[in-house]
Amino acid sequence: MTQTTAHQLGPLARLQRRIYEVLDGAVMDRTSKAVEIFIATLVVANVVAIILESVQSLHEEYEQLFHVFDTFSVVVFSLEYVLRVWSYGRKYLGSEPGLAWKGRKEYLFSVFGLVDFFSTVPFYLQLIMPGADLRVLRMFRLLRIFKLSRYNSAMEDMFEAIKSERDSFSSALFLLLISCLLFSSLIYIIEGHDQPEVFPSIPAAMHWFVLTIISGWGNVDPVTYFGVALVVVTQILAIALAAILTGVVATAYTSQVQRRESLYEMEVREVLSDGVVTEEEKQKLKTLQTKFGMSNEQVEAIARQVEAEKKDSR
Numbered sequence: 001m002t003q004t005t006a007h008q009l010g011p012l013a014r015l016q017r018r019i020y021e022v023l024d025g026a027v028m029d030r031t032s033k034a035v036e037i038f039i040a041t042l043v044v045a046n047v048v049a050i051i052l053e054s055v056q057s058l059h060e061e062y063e064q065l066f067h068v069f070d071t072f073s074v075v076v077f078s079l080e081y082v083l084r085v086w087s088y089g090r091k092y093l094g095s096e097p098g099l100a101w102k103g104r105k106e107y108l109f110s111v112f113g114l115v116d117f118f119s120t121v122p123f124y125l126q127l128i129m130p131g132a133d134l135r136v137l138r139m140f141r142l143l144r145i146f147k148l149s150r151y152n153s154a155m156e157d158m159f160e161a162i163k164s165e166r167d168s169f170s171s172a173l174f175l176l177l178i179s180c181l182l183f184s185s186l187i188y189i190i191e192g193h194d195q196p197e198v199f200p201s202i203p204a205a206m207h208w209f210v211l212t213i214i215s216g217w218g219n220v221d222p223v224t225y226f227g228v229a230l231v232v233v234t235q236i237l238a239i240a241l242a243a244i245l246t247g248v249v250a251t252a253y254t255s256q257v258q259r260r261e262s263l264y265e266m267e268v269r270e271v272l273s274d275g276v277v278t279e280e281e282k283q284k285l286k287t288l289q290t291k292f293g294m295s296n297e298q299v300e301a302i303a304r305q306v307e308a309e310k311k312d313s314r
Contacts, residue, residue: 013090020087020103023080027287039080043147046073050141070141074123077144081116111159112150119143161252168248176213176241183234184209191227195220213238264288265302272306 021027022035046069053059053066084107091103107113122140162169184205192199198220199205208220212234222228267288271281289299 016087016090019083020090023084023087024091025287039076040148042073042076043144045069046144047142070123073144074120077116077120077147081120084113084116112147115143115146119147158249158253161249161256164256165248165252169245172241172244172248179237180206180209180213183230183237187222187227187230190224190230191222194223194227209234213241261298261302264299265306268302268306 022032025032025036049066049069059066085104088103088107089100091106092100108117118140184202187208188199188202188205192205199208211217211219212231216235216238222231264285267285271277271285285299
């Protein structure tokens, strides 16, 4: 949205745009920072309260206090959710008129939108069905910790890294499936006669395989030499798969961080192309730095590199 267009907006539209900027961090001013700190602090306090509430003695003594705090938190988070749904209608309205629901749909079905929704639903379900046992659903309140990911790019970088390497993950999972079928069948054939109570079927042997892959020990000691050899091979396979997946994630995560630095560097080059840096451009770079989770040292290094290249080209 251009500055001229922003001035032409009505009071309600300007308010909607302002709320979007504050909640989304599109403009990093004092108000946006204060809202970010308040929500992040409230999220951390909620997680601590949920943990303490699980202690029976504390729950019995401070049950009313926990309930009041949870009610206050739900009111705040519900208000935040409603304001986000409403204000995100302004996200694309400046460049593509008539597409108010594009931004709203993008938020509603995003990871953050779903977390915001499901972290407050248990409270309202408890009001609708006061006699129902919703202890499992109440644990959804712990999803509130993921709200902090909105203010830190690390989780987003990790998801993007996994998404970019989905083919590698698919190959590793396919290898895991083939190994599960093969090794489960072998352990059933080798140990089934000697330990029929442990390996009565191939599905039971699959349970052993999964435990061995995850923990390194399937809670079963083989009684045959071939069984011992198979367990050793299975444990080696578990280490190999873990190393492969770790390497894939680490490489993809590094590439994602480098890509963000490259995007920031491109923005710096564009800002410095005319030799004049306006306040609006400074604010844009500051917002981009916060969004990408870049340190001041990284930003200064990129700026020095771009300045040095400009001097060399003269």
